[in-house]
Amino acid sequence: MLGATEKLGAAMRWLWRPVGLQAALLRAGGAGFRTEARTASGSPREAGELQGELDRFGGVSVHLARHRALHGLDAAAFRRLLQAAIKRWRSEGRVAAWLHIPILQSHFIAPAASLGFCFHHAESHSSTLTLWLGEGPSRLPGYATHQVGVAGAVFDDSTRKVLVVQDRNKLKNMWKFPGGLSEPGEDIGDTAVREVFEETGVKSEFRSLLSIRQQHRNPEAFGKSDMYLICRLQPRSFTINFCQQECLKCEWMDLEKLAKTENTTPITSRVARLLLYGHREGFDKIDLSMEELPAVYTGLFYKLYHRGLPESYRTTMGVD
């Protein structure tokens, strides 16, 4: 199957011209609830048709919140309108239909489902349903598949001690690095620093990314996948004031002791050995350093992590 970008790219290529033209015409007329010529059914109160907004990928989107005339409709009347719209969209060669439904208008969901729509995603106070109208299997991109968790390995090079905790309410009380889930839109380094402070009271600064774990069908992620990253942090304070609700124990532990203890997780043990190696041979041996760059199309910034390069390889080449 194709990745989203490819899917969209493919759909866009296929329908670029016709949609480009029709989109221009439609936008000129404006999207909304048109009350003219063709009607979706004989019933006068349903005169007019469900108008959507075209996207550049050959799909059509209907934002129910923008269609005041829909507010009075019952589920059956909405179903007739939508059925007529789907027929029209198919004849116009649309590849997909999207319905954006405010949570208080959710009585329109079941009728849409009875016409083949299903949930693409929903969050907070609205849901989005899709119906694939193109040829072959759906090429619509899926929704987010991963939660992201980050742990912080706060290591003090001068004392060779690293900050570790034992979670409460675990079957086995094993030493691990403090951490937790990223907030929406939060960079991994910020998550590590925040979680370390919330759990232990220790302030720190992001230094590098050390390790990435990918796990699927995670029960704590509602069956979705989990990306868990461990960052190396530099301590900025040393006094421990740990969260009694989350942690059973918290201490600065000698790194070699952590690397050798059996009372820890495989990941913690490996990262402890990585840190020991970095402590002795130089952190450039284990770090993935971070740099911030502008995205080519959106203009937004992103953060890139990879092994550091010797000076001779850093000279600017390509679009930097």
Added chain:
Amino acid sequence: MLGATEKLGAAMRWLWRPVGLQAALLRAGGAGFRTEARTASGSPREAGELQGELDRFGGVSVHLARHRALHGLDAAAFRRLLQAAIKRWRSEGRVAAWLHIPILQSHFIAPAASLGFCFHHAESHSSTLTLWLGEGPSRLPGYATHQVGVAGAVFDDSTRKVLVVQDRNKLKNMWKFPGGLSEPGEDIGDTAVREVFEETGVKSEFRSLLSIRQQHRNPEAFGKSDMYLICRLQPRSFTINFCQQECLKCEWMDLEKLAKTENTTPITSRVARLLLYGHREGFDKIDLSMEELPAVYTGLFYKLYHRGLPESYRTTMGVD
């Protein structure tokens, strides 16, 4: 704010005992639609109350599909039942309520929303709504926040050539590594190999992880975040048969040429330089190697990526 594991841990600690007991009792009686003593309202057809299943975190879940008696109810009657249940759950000290609603029963969503519920997530043919009943701000974990995309840098050490493509329908036709979105449950290495084959017809094998990019508010990810990883792949075939629908061009390009060209993205340029460094100094200088390990609690396996360690550091320590 706390990460999900911590949130759940905290909630679990707080309500572990009472919930543990009540859960046992309730499960003995079975969850469902109880028709005895207390009724949710005066109306006889609504006799009985909405029973949920307790979770180990102090929350209560109602799977509407399992409540046959609900099928006949209209939105107003369901709202009265739910309102009574919420009152009862609060008095019992529940921290949260979850509603799992089949898409064809979505007429129950708006009444639930009018009582404070909102969407936690929805996919395919069902939605899940939540209402926080505990003290302070909600400590419920969020849903997946990231989509994961993977590109494959297929490098032939013997010819120093790397496989690159130019996407169709891009504003700028820049050389990049083939790649695309991971399918649900797919490991990053498998995504890289699959996408490279789908786009270019070249077969390859996963070798290592080279780079990770994190980007937020990605329009192509429906406003969610994006984790984009680049893997180093070893070619297993060399004949190019690229996807005309997705690619404009595809070729084996000399690595130094790619590292120097201006007609590429910052990430591709950096990874090209990384590969050049690895080609000359050894890939152990740039690779994040992968190992598969069993998860401590779930027993599921996960994949861990980090810098390789010298033999002397690999000796087993900790729970390996």
